[in-house]
Structure formats: C-alpha cells, structure tokens
Amino acid sequence: MGNISRRRVLSLGAVLGLAGVASAPEAWAWSSRGSLAGTDAVTDPFQVWDPEPDEVAARLLADGVIPAVNTAWRSWVDNADPLPAGMPGYLTSYLQQVNRLPSWADATALAASERYYKRLASYLFVSQSLGSGIMSTVIPREARAVYWSAGGADMKERAAKTFTFGYDLNSETAWQPTGHFVVTANKTRLVHSVVRNLLPTSPRFMETSDQPKPISNGDILRTFHSVATYAHSNLLKWGIRLSAAEQEADLHAWQVALHLLGVRREFIPATWADALTQAEHMLWPNLGPTTEGTSLAETLLGYITQPTLGLATGFVHEFVRYLLGDEMCDWLGLRRDWAQAALIKVEWPLYVAFREGTSGVFPGSGYLFDQALRGIAMLYLNNGTSATQTPVTLPAANRPG
Numbered sequence: 400m401g402n403i404s405r406r407r408v409l410s411l412g413a414v415l416g417l418a419g420v421a422s423a424p425e426a427w428a429w430s431s432r433g434s435l436a437g438t439d440a441v442t443d444p445f446q447v448w449d450p451e452p453d454e455v456a457a458r459l460l461a462d463g464v465i466p467a468v469n470t471a472w473r474s475w476v477d478n479a480d481p482l483p484a485g486m487p488g489y490l491t492s493y494l495q496q497v498n499r500l501p502s503w504a505d506a507t508a509l510a511a512s513e514r515y516y517k518r519l520a521s522y523l524f525v526s527q528s529l530g531s532g533i534m535s536t537v538i539p540r541e542a543r544a545v546y547w548s549a550g551g552a553d554m555k556e557r558a559a560k561t562f563t564f565g566y567d568l569n570s571e572t573a574w575q576p577t578g579h580f581v582v583t584a585n586k587t588r589l590v591h592s593v594v595r596n597l598l599p600t601s602p603r604f605m606e607t608s609d610q611p612k613p614i615s616n617g618d619i620l621r622t623f624h625s626v627a628t629y630a631h632s633n634l635l636k637w638g639i640r641l642s643a644a645e646q647e648a649d650l651h652a653w654q655v656a657l658h659l660l661g662v663r664r665e666f667i668p669a670t671w672a673d674a675l676t677q678a679e680h681m682l683w684p685n686l687g688p689t690t691e692g693t694s695l696a697e698t699l700l701g702y703i704t705q706p707t708l709g710l711a712t713g714f715v716h717e718f719v720r721y722l723l724g725d726e727m728c729d730w731l732g733l734r735r736d737w738a739q740a741a742l743i744k745v746e747w748p749l750y751v752a753f754r755e756g757t758s759g760v761f762p763g764s765g766y767l768f769d770q771a772l773r774g775i776a777m778l779y780l781n782n783g784t785s786a787t788q789t790p791v792t793l794p795a796a797n798r799p800g
C-alpha cells in the first residue's frame with residue numbers, strides 16, 4: 400500500500416508540475432542474510448555513502464586539480480596500466496588500495512562472464528539502452544542528480560560516457576590485463592564521489608532533494624537492478640537459453656562491479672533470487688515522473704530518432720514501451736503509434752527466435768531491429784563524433800544555471 404501511495408504522490412506531483420515530491424521514507428526491511436556477507440542484519444543502504452573516496456574528492460575540488468587529474472587519467476585505461484603520474488599523492492595512495500579485485504572475486508566466473516556477455520551482447524544492448532537508459536529517467540533521485548550535474552547539460556556525451564561502463568563490463572576482455580573494466584569502475588566511483596561533494600552546493604538540486612547528499616549505496620543498488628536485474632529478467636522472458644553457470648557468471652561480474660563502485664558486501668545480493676527480492680524493495684516501488692527526468696528522456700529519445708539514424712520516432716517510442724510498459728511511458732508522455740506497437744509485439748519474439756536458432760524464419764521487420772541495434776550502438780559508443788569510446792572524466796562543477 401505504501402508503495403502505491405508513493406507512486407500516486409509522485410504522479411500527482413507531476414500533474415501539478417512539482418519537480419520532485421518528497422515522501423516519508425519507508426523503513427528498510429531487506430535482511431543482509433541474502434547478501435554476500437550473509438549476516439542477518441537490517442541496515443538501510445540508503446543511509447550509507449562512500450566516505451573514503453568522498454574525502455579524496457573533496458580535497459581534489461578544494462585543491463582545484465580536477466582538470467589536471469583528468470589529463471593524467473587519459474593514459475590510465477587498461478587494467479594492467481600503472482597508475483598515472485601527475486596526480487596528487489593522496490589520490491594515488493587511495494587508488495593503490497582500491498584498484499584491484501576483492502579477495503572473494505572468482506577468476507573462473509569472471510572469465511565465464513566475458514564469454515556470456517559476448518554471446519548475448521545484442522540483447523543486453525537493447526535492454527540497457529532503450530530499456531534501462533530510459534528507465535533511469537523515471538528513477539527520481541537519479542534523474543535529478545543527472546540533470547543538475549555538469550553532464551546533464553550535454554546528454555549525448557553523458558550517455559556515451561555512461562555507456563563506456565556497460566561496454567567495458569560486457570567486453571570479452573573485461574577483467575583481463577588488456578581489458579578496461581577495473582579502471583573504468585574506479586574512475587566511476589570517484590566521479591560519484593565528486594558529484595556527492597558538488598550537488599549539495601547546487602540550490603536547484605537541493606530544492607527537491609530528500610537526502611543530505613546523493614548516490615548512497617542504496618541508490619547505486621537501485622540502478623544496478625534497473626540495469627542488471629532487469630536485463631536478467633528480460634533475457635528469461637524473451638526465451639534466451641541461459642545455463643545456470645552463465646547466470647551465475649553474470650551476477651558475479653556485477654557483484655564485483657558493485658564492490659568496485661563502493662557498495663558494501665552486506666548489501667550485495669548473493670543470488671539472483673535475492674536480487675529479485677531486493678529489487679521489489681528498492682526499484683519498482685520507487686519509480687515516478689519528475690520534470691527533470693521527462694526532460695532527459697526527451698533529449699535521449701531525440702538523439703535516437705534523429706534523421707541520421709533513420710529510426711522512426713514511432714518505432715523507437717513503441718520499442719521503449721514494449722520494454723518498459725505503459726505506466727512509465729505514459730509518465731514520459733510518449734505518443735502512441737499503434738501500427739509500430741503491433742509490429743514489435745509480433746516480430747521481436749520472431750526475431751529473437753530466429754537469432755536463437757529456434758525458428759528458421761527471419762521476420763519481415765528483422766532488418767529494422769538490426770538497424771536499431773547498429774544505429775544506437777554507434778551513437779553511444781562514439782558519441783556520434785569520433786571513432787573511439789568517450790572516456791570517463793571527473794566533473795569540476797554542477798550544471799550551469
């Protein structure tokens with residue numbers, strides 16, 4: 400009941416044009432028995448942040464060295480790269496401690512995740528870009544944080560940078576010395592720490608914030624569910640063959656990723672069943688529209704439907720609706736295109752069945768799905784401008800204005 404009333408409050412807020420309606424916090428009830436730590440305790444992850452890198456980030460901002468660090472970081476890309484010169488000693492010392500896998504990381508499972516992601520890349524891509532990417536705009540805290548941070552002013556670049564994380568995690572060399580993921584995750588953790596220092600100084604962000612600072616452990620887990628738990632459910636729903644070992648490898652890669660992002664073991668789900676239960680507590684009941692999120696969605700969808708990609712607005716909007724359902728898409732005001740809706744409903748399952756080898760018939764609109772996958776990949780991977788990935792950099796200020 401509490402969840403439904405929170406949604407109603409948010410929807411009413413949107414109708415009234417209120418950007419962000421704070422609601423009374425609900426008691427956290429998920430036991431850490433279902434976590435990697437396995438201890439039976441109830442600690443609220445929304446009250447836990449990441450003190451050590453937050454302190455480092457505060458010093459970087461106070462010392463005015465963010466641009467210098469971004470320059471130094473350019474040569475720090477591969478997991479095996481030495482930490483770059485040109486950074487303050489306190490940043491180097493911090494990174495020396497965290498730029499490694501945790502003792503509980505399972506090398507065999509991580510190697511299995513590389514093979515799994517290679518096999519399923521295009522499905523994950525659909526789920527992450529058109530599904531999770533747009534879902535992030537109806538996660539109120541995330542939408543507001545993204546909108547009011549520096550990157551919110553240039554969503555094309557911001558989406559490309561964020562995509563770097565998924566691309567590096569889903570790469571077939573993610574965890575190897577030549578892979579990038581451990582570095583990208585460490586950079587991302589520090590970006591979040593800088594944001595935790597910057598956003599509380601933004602009057603526009605704080606006007607509607609319901610936390611002293613953004614991006615708690617709970618918020619990171621919520622995003623994890625909107626990406627990974629959601630993708631896991633989609634693959635099963637679409638009838639993709641997944642062995643138990645592949646499912647475990649997928650979860651394990653994310654468990655290590657969450658650790659690298661600063662989430663405590665007592666909050667990281669131990670199994671997919673635990674993850675699904677946790678998502679019921681922290682993701683699905685907490686979605687809703689905000690002025691900021693609706694604006695971000697419009698911008699993101701605008702890039703995807705731009706003429707150069709050749710994807711019709713109706714097709715893209717209905718594909719998003721197919722993935723996310725009516726409620727979220729109605730919040731975002733996506734217009735209906737019934738013909739495209741009918742086509743996607745019939746032909747996406749046929750397309751998946753053809754690709755999975757369970758049907759010999761390539762559907763009439765199969766080329767549209769191919770084109771959508773290729774076009775969106777190009778857009779996000781190279782930001783539409785260059786042939787390389789967009790490196791993750793630390794912001795030095797909030798969104799202007």
Ligand code: HEM
Pocket residue numbers: 540541542544545548549550551557558560561562563564587590591594613614618619620622623791792793794
């Ligand atoms: C930045 C990934 C959770 C807010 C980033 C970046 C990545 C990333 C790769 C750096 C690239 C960029 O600047 O866009 C992730 C992942 C998450 C997560 C994998 C969880 C699994 C969150 C949450 C919030 C958030 C929960 C807010 C509630 C931000 C903001 C930035 C950022 C505001 C900075 C954008 C800027 O430069 O202005 N995130 N994020 N993130 N993230 Fe996250």
